[in-house]
Amino acid sequence: AEATVVDEWLETNPGDNVPARVANVARLAYDDRFFYAAFEFSDPEPSAIRAPLGDRDDVPSYTDYGGVILDTRNDGKTAVLLLSNPRGVQYDAMSSDAGGGEDSSPDFFWDSAGRITPTGWTLEMRVPFSSLRYEGTSPEWGILLYRNWPRQFRTQMFTGPLPRDESCFICHSHPLSGLAGLPSAGALVAAPYATAAQRALPRFGLGSDLDTDRARADGGLDVKWLPTPDLALDATINPDFSQIESDVPQITANERQALFFPEKRPFFLEGLDLFSTPIQAVYSRSIADPEWGARATGRWGDTSYVLLVADDAGGGSLIIPRPNSSELALADFRSTVFLGRVRHDLGRSYVSWLTTAREGEGGASNRVFGPDFQWRPTASDRVEGQLLWSTSRTPDRPGLAAEWDGGELDGHGAELTWSHSTSKVDWFLGYWDFADEFRADAGFVPTAGYREGYGEAGYTIRPESGPVRRLRTFLITDYTADREGDVLFRGVSPGFGLDGRWSSFVRLNVGFDRSRSGERLIDTEKPFYTVELSPSRRVSRVGISGDWGDQIDFAHDRPADGGTVRLFATLRPTDHLALTANLDRRQLDVDEAAAR
Secondary structure, X not given: OOOEEEOOOEEEEOOOOEEOOOOEEEEEEEOOOEEEEEEEEEOOOHHHOOOOOOOOOOOOOOOOXXXXXXXXXXXXXXXXXXXXXXXXXXEEEEEEOOOOEEEOOOOOOOEEEEEEEOOXXXXXXXXXXXXXXXXXXXXXXXXXXXXXXXOOOEEEEEOOOOOOOOOOOHHHOEEEOOOOOOOOOOOEEEEEEEEEEOOEEEOOOOOOOEEEOOOEEEEEEEEEEEEEOOEEEEEEEOOOOOOOOOOOOOOOOOOOOOOOOOOOOHHHXXXXXXXXXXXXXXXHHHOOOEEEEEEEEEEEOOEEEEEEEEEEOOOEEEEEEEOOOEEEEEEXXXXXXXXXXXXXXXXXXXXXXXXXXXXXXXXXXXXXEEEEEEXXXXXXXXXXEEEEXXXXXXXXXXXXXXXXXXXXXXXXXXXXXXXXXXXXXXXXXXXXXXXXXXXXXOOOOOEOOEEEEEEEEEEEEOOOOOOEEEEEEEEEEEEEEEOOOOEEEEEEEEEEEEEEOOOEEEEEEEEEEEEEEOOEEEEEEEEEEEEEEOOOOOEEEEEEEEEEEEEEEOOOOEEEEEEEEEEEEEEEEEOOEEEEEEEEEEEEEOOHHHHO
């Protein structure tokens, strides 16, 4: 009864910060252990509420959900998203305006309970203060309350305006004051594990006596200590990754570059947003088999930092970048990896320094270091850049990779981008410059030895009625050359994208490209398409994407026809059952006579 009531909400999409069309009421409270948020979401048609049961973080945009966005650092740059659907299925993520966007990999400890009612649905949330990072016992936070309401159109509602001519999100959170007597830091969490296994195999083939191996035991320990509100210390010994979700399969046929897979291992998720820089010089998946690791994540005034060291037993692959492709080399040797970044905030902008190092057996090493920055001269503009230098001594293992002959490599990598966004006009300009010998063995840099210029401009209209609520037309240009100036890729692509009825999204563009394959420059013309919609509770999601037309057979440096088709659908006969279909197909047709 004494909770703070928040009942003024705005529709930010498709409406432009207009009063919400349905009533939303939130109540906020706290005690000495928990922060509480309760919601009453009205709905004129409760039977249309989309609230399937599912796994954690499986709360897609075409379902109903709501919750809180907490900027507990009150820096206007990073926040914790704690959202839930009417069944209590949770979605939590870190969101950063300073780089990295939204990342749902971290899982926080909190409770949620939802219920569908005759007038809509209710949601209650209880968040332990031990799951949050804040300064002092009487902090001031930033907060946004959020509701997602998907019907004919996806409708988003917040407790504050989100101007369309500004490129930040967390910066629009409202101050949450009056908190007092919160618990201070000092939490210690230890998670040990132990396993044992014994194997018996037929001694002379099937039907013979079993030969039993010696029993083998294994174990490990994860520890997290929060000595102060601004410092988190993590350590792990022989971490257990056996329960990590499998990677989504990707097509590898006719691919020239290494494939990216997101990090899902818990130890590497703390401070992951701080490792996000314009050039992806940190890719924790490159640490394939850590036997131990330690990390410190903290903040001192306007300066944030993260330091990580790990011992990698090897067995993974390292990327060897080329101007137009990637090679993978098996790293079957032990190495020690160090990652560190320090970022100093200057209002909405920042400057930063990144250092990475991989020290391998036999004197092999790779060290990368350099500054990066983000400058926001106006609310609509963002300029980002990074300059890195790498020095490497390759392993003396020519049997694993031709370039691994024990020699030295030195080179630079640079990126500079400028993005501008208003309610109608947007553009993005980018320039990349990588030396032939630039290497980032602890990162994901699949190409090197090139210069690239990229430009994209768009114009958006938002009809207030009709089947389409957003239409953006755009033009993309891209030019890439190697260090000698020879063209690697040159392309122009006009197109459009729209949001429509049934929460649909459509994008169509045509690429007029010239690409190098081996010693040949091959011209291609082909359309790229995406159609996705969510027509009802039971037909949650259907769509198709891909391209079709002129292709290149990169394995043989010759033109081809064909394309890629991706079909996907999710049907929910009940809220307890989901039937999902995914079909990916890539096809190349080559005229042998014409290809000669």
